[in-house]
Amino acid sequence: MTKSYQVKVEGFEGPLDLLLHLINRYEIDIYDIPVAQITDQYMHFIQTMKELELDVASEYLVMAATLLAMKSQMLLPNTSMEDVEEEPEEDPREDLMRRLIEYRKYKQAAQELKDKELDANRIYTRPPMNVEDSGEEEIQNKPGEASIYDMIQAMSNLLKRAKHQAPQEAKVERDEIPIQLRMEEILDHIKVKKEGVPFNQLFVQKTRSHIVVTFMALLELMKSNDIRCVQKEHFDELIVFPLETE
Secondary structure (H helix, E strand, O other): OOOOEEOOOOOOOOHHHHHHHHHHHOOOOOOOOOHHHHHHHHHHHHHHHHHOOEEOOHHHHHHHHHHHHHHHHHHOOOHHHHOOOOOOOOOOOHHHHHHHHHHHHHHHHHHHHHHHHHHHHOOOOOOOOOHHHHHHOOOOOOOEEOOHHHHHHHHHHHHHHHHHHOOOOOOOOOOOOOHHHHHHHHHHHHHOOOOOEEHHHHOOOOOHHHHHHHHHHHHHHHHOOOEEEEEOOOOOOOEEEEOOOO
16 A cells, blocks of 8 residues: 655645746746646646645645636636726736746745855865866766656656556456565666666556556655656656765
């Protein structure tokens, strides 16, 4: 039996963070948010979290209700235009837009402070080097760290494929997998793969219980800094790497 997992990890700080992720992912203009699109994408994430038996905090459900109400309001005909003397109603998106802009500003400031701290920790002296050979040194572009949202999106795609691949007739069996055991199996597998392991390859069985427990195990390993999940570009396949111990 899988345990309830509170979605509160680094890079996943609440409904505004999820909305900002969706805006960046789908290249949406924050000053002209398409409410229907952002609501559908948001509800898709909430549904996937529930399928993965994640403990969805009440603040996410409150935002879901707010978006659904806003979507309904935007779909209603604007009767105020019949009376030219009546002042136009405020765009229902205004408050959400202001909150998102303010949240983005503070998040960017926090990231800049974090980057400065990391840069300070990287200061070190190096031995003399041959200047003529310095031009041959390659600068590799590291893929970006995948967020919890990218992982949930990958899980959504995986669950859809699992449903399509499920046999028409199946024998229902109780299949309980300890999360700790699955964590050890994942670590043993990726430690010998320095080039990384594609996210989907870690889900060797397509049963729902195996998929959910494997996802929980991956979250626990990320929290304990045993693995890192990267994605070079939006919508690219996720790659899981082992973190080198000091």
